[in-house]
Amino acid sequence: MSASDPRTSDRPVLPALPPHGQIRRLTLNGAAGTVGRCRDHTRQALHDWGWLPTGDPDQQARADDVLLVVSELVTNACRHAGGPEQLIVQATERSLRIDVLDGLATPPQPRLPHSPGRIGGHGLHTVALLASRWGSTPQGEGLGKTVWAEFDVPAA
Template identity: 75%
Template sequence: MSASDSRTTDRPVLSGLPESGQRRQLILTGVVGTVGRCRDHTRQALHDWGWLPTEDPDQEARAEDVLLVVSELVTNACQHTGGADQLVLHATDRTLRVEVYDGAATAPHLRLPHTPGRPGGHGLHTVALLASRWGHTPRTDHPGKAVWAEIDLPRT
């Protein structure tokens, strides 16, 4: 392999996207097994967008990180807000944004002090560790909020 072959190019990781990006939405009202359904929906999107399957262990690990972020955000909505009612994935060639909508106006917060050996209270700490950014925004369509996380995508 020459030195030029090992350089990072400006080729997007999510090669299966239209130029403007793509948004995927999963309505969760009345859904049983919400976390698993959200993970399956996200995994399918990653397949459709060309991220999976992959022989690249770093890309595989990053895909697992995305699935873990989805799991943590949906689990938090189920445990603390009465349940998520929508999952939205928005991908461009630079960023993957995960949004989980619920009907509660209460803002999410990191549980402090964080005690790693104690059960519970790790979800948002995990999201903060794996995501490039995270936060929440109030809903404009009806009461509640969206808790979101953005993952910056590497270039290949």
């Protein structure tokens, strides 16, 4: 690749963000294809913020991790919380955060004991392995929760 190739890895990972970062929201209504819509929404944000496309295999792997975590969090909301209400993707120079809001106040619990050979029940374990941090926050007064995952932005 030449120095003028936009896929080179020597450019900033998030080159065009304002100092306070940027937020993308996708309001969801339980329609079919929710997981795919959320992945597409996140992929477009990653393109707009300079994560993709990339010639750097580590940066590509990190973007793939982000998309997999989106899939896992949205799938969990579909299976266990009546479906997600909103996806929020927020980027700053230092981190990328994924928020999935749903209407169930009960916090997610990884299936324990975790058994890699068992079918199903690996979503939150996968999120914990791929994300820098994850958790859930109540929305208040039993109105649901936000399940979130954060990724540290690699140095350019």
